[in-house]
Amino acid sequence: MQPEYAIRTVNLQRTYKTKERVLKALDGVDLAVRPGELFGFLGPNGAGKTTTIKILTTLLLPSGGTAEVWGFDVLHEADAVRRHINMVSGGESSGYGLLTVRENLWMFTQFHGMDSKVANKRIDELLEVMGLADRAKTRVSFLSTGLRQKMNYIRGLLTDPDVLFLDEPTLGLDVEAARTLRTYTRHWLDTNPGKTVVLTTHYMQEADELCDRVAIISGGTILACDTPTSLKYSLQQDVVFRLFTTPVAPAFLQAVEQIAGVQSISQRSGDQRDELSLILRDDAILPQVLSQLANHNAGLLSLEKRQPTLEDVFVNLVGHSLSESEATA
Amino acid sequence: MQRFWQAFRVGAWLGWKTESNWTNPLFYILWSLLLPMSNGLIMTMMLRVLQRTGNASGADLLPYVFIGTVVYSIVALLLDSMAWAVLEDRERMGMLKYIAITPSSMYGYLWGRGFAKVSINFLAVPLTLTFGALVLDIPIRLSTIDWPLLLVVSLLGLLIVTFAAQILAGVTLMIARHAGFVGQAVSGALYLFTGALFPITVLPNWMQVITRAVPLTYWLEGMRRALWVDAQNPVYNTGLNQLSTSNLLLILLGSAIAMAVISIPLQRRAEHRAKEKGLLDMNTAY
Incomplete structure (x- = not known):
């Protein structure tokens, strides 16, 4: 049964303590994402995007507040949350190099308890869509970073999750590959009503093009949250x-x-x-x-x-551009 | 339980693929033969030198040392296997986070990885023992092996080591740096404190107390008794020859239960702590 909210957080907080200092990575984040939405997090490095994703995917415990994914509490019902989610992170070279692309993908379907026959059929379909069909038997160690990223994207979709977290998914991809990934994400949502995607990005155009709603986050706080059109309209x-x-x-x-x-x-x-x-x-x-x-x-x-563009909205809210934020991060 | 076995199966499959993929079968068989043979020869030479410089009783301790060292090779492998899997998946492959967010069992997965590692390297144990029996004249004969005892002791010992390995994997989860040394450090220390290399009676008293508290000491003793008909002969002064085999089995059973009771909540606590500190997807590039 579909819950009222795919994601709901109330006063979500996360603090990192080191010997030298206490860093507030999230400072009272309130979110309400409905099933079927493609929700974007826009912000510079260190804004709190990935921390939010980590908490929502049960990788990290919050320091305060509550977070629910598909109606389940991430702290007390982590196992139930995991049955409904998957995640893809960009800009990394993850994957077992000694396994082939197919083996890597098949392995993750088994962690989710999928039937092997169904899993292999789905792997074939997605390899075809992402243009990796001819690499199915290639060892992952022989893949370029971009191709590994495509494989990881397939891994995220294989289990048909209710909520898919895409953390900077197009980071390091060439223009064509990034476009394929964006197009398929939109197609997946359109053909699977109720599925939800949470996307973090610092590509303004990506957020503008893909997202139904965007939250602009900086310093662990959500500064604005609306549709890209409404956000831009606020500067009209x-x-x-x-x-x-x-x-x-x-x-x-x-x-x-x-x-x-x-x-x-x-x-x-x-x-x-x-x-x-x-x-x-x-x-x-x-x-x-x-x-x-x-x-x-x-x-x-x-x-x-x-x-006005989303970049202008960002500058207006944060006080400087995204590239300036990253230069000083 | 279903989630455990599912994850165990995948862990074992992945372990087999990644651990055995590095070479072809011919090299693997050669490696499995050469490694134990060279180990056996080194041990023999070491002992012969020691026998010339000491050993007032004149007893030949070669079977004691040989069996202890060969069996201990499995302890070292298994003990380190899960901690290594955590480290490899988290730091090198960057995949631990993706496994952690699946609905599968992390324990099952790690047990599977440990099982694969031991299975792949297990062939070396009977090969080395055979080599010892044929070349070094170690008194191990198929007709004198106590097979039921060997089976029970092997099973209990492997369980104890597996639970210990699970604890080490938990510790590794919580450590940011130097995590790679956890398994090695513990297996190195246990090499001294289990009587693998020499009878525990040669140790200072305080070390004997520690050694007697380590369950693996009893496992090695049990394996010796199963494989070597003369293992309980008082002439070897092993320090454990007074202990009856039934009591030894009881100690092993109790230890296995205790390790299970300790390791499962410890692993859960470690996982919780790693999530608290954000260590599940850490990459120190260290």
């Missing part, structure tokens, strides 16, 4: 500019942040030029920003007014 009353300039100094950014009506400014440094994302309350503030640019001896190369 603001104006968003993209500027390409000659390299600017940090003092320029500080000066711009002081201007009344500047919601946020973020910088992405490139080769001989900087890209600035600027969110203003009003068009009329722009001349003041440009004047600061001149004051700091920087030149304007191009200027474009554009529709």
